[in-house]
Amino acid sequence: MTGTVAPIPRATAAQAARRGLRRAATTLDPLATVAACVLLAMFAATILARLVGLGGSPTEIVGTRLAAPSLAFPLGTDSLGRSLVPRLLEGIGTTLLLSVIAVAITAVLASTAGIVAGYRGGRVNGTIMRVGDMLYAFPSIILAILVAAVVGPGQVAALASIVLVTVPLMTRLVAVSSRAVADRDFVAAAVISGVSTPRILVRHILRNVAGTIAVQGTYALSIAILVEGGLSFLGYGVQLPGSSLGLLIKEGTTYMVKAPWLIVAPGVVLVIAILCINVIGDSLRDRLEPRETRSLV
């Protein structure tokens, strides 16, 4: 007969807690931990600058025009004699905040559309994917300029552009993952049991594609920073007297030969931020989607 199945020892709460801690500690590899720390330092610096005025006022004219880096002005001064340090800190804040908000919006839109497309399949999937293809067909910066032309240059344009540029890829990947989950027997069992569709989407599909969403979210964040940079560089994004990494680079190009520090500092920060985010993304991917191998290149 069915006989006895050996009882499984029940894990104590302490064991479970230890497992949880170990899991959290091993979520990121050392390189990714460094990257996360660098990003956190950037966030901390920009918050401190806003709250307690770290580095001084971003708009006050404090020195001579285009002064080279010195003790008083560690990154030099710009064409109006403003110190670059507070300008850069404000710029990091604007860029990161814009990007994070935009990616959050993207994540919500893309997850919803992707999960519905993957679960429903057929025509719903086809329609959502074709809309995504249309957005895909535009080079991202052209799409961004189009948005800026419609809503007017500024932070809203940057936000909307980032969302439009990052939504198609994320939607597609979430849809593919959702499709794979939707084919599994536990979803059919839930349908047969009469579980409502919204419940199935959240309990069964969303929970199982959450890893994909997290990984794609980090990649979308680095794309977001690039799009903001490009748009502000072209003058359609963040406007003066505000500051963002793209805007600072644009200002720097004017005096590239005479005062190269104006373009080097924001450029380096931009590169480091994107590098850190991609390293974290790779680490999350290895952790959450272990079957996907790293690319050979």
Added chain:
Amino acid sequence: MIENVLELDQVSTVFRSGWGRGRRELTAMDDITLSVPAGETLGLVGESGSGKTTTGSVALGLRRPTSGTVRFLGRPFDRRRGTAGQIQAVFQNPNWSLNPRLTVGASIAEPLSAAEGGSLSSHEDAVLTMLDEVGLHRSVAERHPHELSGGQRQRVAVARALITRPRFIVFDEAVSALDVSVQAQVLNLIKDLQAQNGFAALFISHDLGAVRYVSHRIAVMRLGEIVELAETERFYDAPEHDYSRRLLEGM
């Protein structure tokens, strides 16, 4: 007269794909008529592509047939109304049958919470009772599927199917992925639970041995048609159709 829980009356299902010249039609179920009374198991056998699984999903209401009627408890079948919890299924792949993100207890509780309302955690008593019935230790409720063996997972799938005390269960290749000894355990479990609960069952499999063990009657499908439908004993002693004989010889 025994009440028929499920009746399929001249049911056909045709798959169409492509359009214009590339249009193809495939008849997965061709004029199928069968019935399953309470407390009885109907075994459905046949090779891959014979339409077994399509018949299963039509019986479960997952797929609408092209023509013919499906009756559940004598009424024409309408999935969305009132059948919640009365029909359940146990599927083939023990790795795919449970949501890896839910605890076993939550998975088992889901059909009950769908049928009667309430959160997954509010049905703990019923879950523990079910675990006892399928011969699993109560602590399994706290575990996740990856911590269980294939046989244990299939027991969990059986527990999930039975928790609402359904009138009709489809077992679609429910033991095919298991070791022979574990298969026997799960088949015994199904028989015992049927004796206790009196549900009607459709047992779909390509494994004639397993089907013989649990079924009261056997239907043989080939290319979408039922070529023979007979009592189990009679079928294994003296199969009437050529194809049935060949199937049995191939055992």
